[in-house]
Amino acid sequence: MIQDITSENKVPRVAVIGGGVAGATAAVHLGELGVEVFLLERGAGLVNGPPICHLHAGGNLYREISESQCLQLLRQSIETVRLYPHTLNKRPTIIATPFDDPQEPGSLLPRLELVKQTYQQLVDEDSANQVLGDPGIYYRLYSREALEKLKDAVQPEVPESVDDWVIPFARHADLERLKFPVIVVQEYGWSVFRLAATAALTLSRLPRCHLLTQSTLVDSVFQDNRWQLRYLDSNGQLSDLEVDYMINACGYETGKIDDLTNHRCERMVEFKAAYVTRWRHSDDIWPEVIFHGQRGTPQGMAQLTPYADGVFQLHGMTTEITLFDGGLVRTKSDSSQPRLPAELQAKLDDGWEEQAIQVRTERAIAHVGQFIPDYCDAEVFGKPLFGAQQIPGHDATLRAADVSFSRHHYARMEIVKGSSALEAARKIVARWQLGDETDIDKGSIEQQHPVCTSLQAGEVEQFAIELAGSRNYPAGLAKIVGR
Secondary structure, eight states, X not given: OOOOOSTTOOOOEEEEEOOSHHHHHHHHHHHHHTOEEEXXXXXXXXXXXXXXXXXXXXXXXXXXXXXXXXXXXXXXXXXXXXXXXXXXEBOOEEEEEETTSSSOGGGGHHHHHHHHHHHHHHHHHOGGGOOSSOGGGSEEEEOHHHHHHHTTOOOOSSOOSHHHHHHHXXXXXXXXXXXXXXXXXXXXXXXXXXXXXHHXXXXXXXXXXXXXXXXXXXXEEEETTXXXXXXEOTTSOEXXXXXXXXXXXXXXXXXXXXXXXXXXXXXXXXXXXXXXXXXXXXXXXXXXXXXXXXXXXXXXXXXXXXXXXXXXXXEEOSTTXXXXXXXXXXXXXXXXXXXXXXXXXXXXXXXXXXXXXXXXXXXXXXXXXXXXXXXXXXXXXXOOEEEEEEEESSOTTOOOOOEEEETTTEEEEOOSSGGGHXXXXXXXXXXXXXXXXXXXTSSOHHHHOHHHHTOOHHHHHHHHHHHHHHTTOOGGGTSOOBO
């Protein structure tokens, strides 16, 4: 039941500005509750922002963040998987520490044990939370000797055991360059295209959800306890919209809406890119592989993320690959919107020049190739996955964040990782009392979202493949992989 918020017993009307993972998830959640939602997205489709490749369940890829953030990301990721069950690529992640890294692999073990115990507790509380595999084998350690034994093993057509997944790494990685043990953790992949497909299919089936693509908010006035909005629609015409609440879900451009609505807030924005490659000389079914390193140095983390059809997404956390000189910017006194350097803003507005794609992707291949020498045979396979992410406040290491509220029925979804979006949406519902879900733990996620969770894997995958093609990315990025 929807709570009446006016004397005329009208259903609440909410405008969500921005159709990235935050805005799309807010629209899905509110729409499932029966709220009247108007989702304004400037682009032609949903969830088309910074590169997404995994959940970050437990924060295992970030050695610098606090344990509390790790546990928050774990819980949020589990909830997100339950909401979007067909978006996962279920394969483990290998975390390796090179000899030239100042930290030791063992320094991660206390955190991993804490995450494992917390995951077990969540599963004990609700068996539906077991979405990241068996908590009992949440992580496993491999010595040099154990990996050497796997070098000559034959990987089965469908990997099942942890050993099965580790075989390609044991065969191709340069073990001489690594410290031991190597850690294998149940950190799963996340498909940005299947996420976009799930959100779009769900919204199309919710009668009170109105998806307004190619629509840009140009003016807003809060008057008589309601928002009077004006936007430029897909036909280039000015249209008016009156709503009770506004959610700013504009990602890295959140500050622009803050300025437009006179809701000052400080934040950072960071531009990042991941690179799409194809490795035709490997028939193995790979896990994800992380080689830890000091962020922003030439020895920054190297990341190999596998997809279907021999397609791999690469990160290299150096300013020559994934990070960019001047790519982390902060708000200034005259605006809530941090300003990126002109050359990075041009990439967001107009795309990449072919030479820049070639150069940076080749650097990414070489960065991974220093640890997996055979990967130097990989080739550039299209444009990067790129975008900018917001980081609220002043801490550049913040990874677990969700929502902030201001006056005039105004909220900002300030997520850094996509798995935080559902919690942000639930907090909005509770704060504004938009339904009978004032207790955000009331009812299971599946009960709250019957439309979204009833989608079939096949229809999600097919739509995702179509989306990838329409955005000029290979279909392999959208296909289901893993066990």
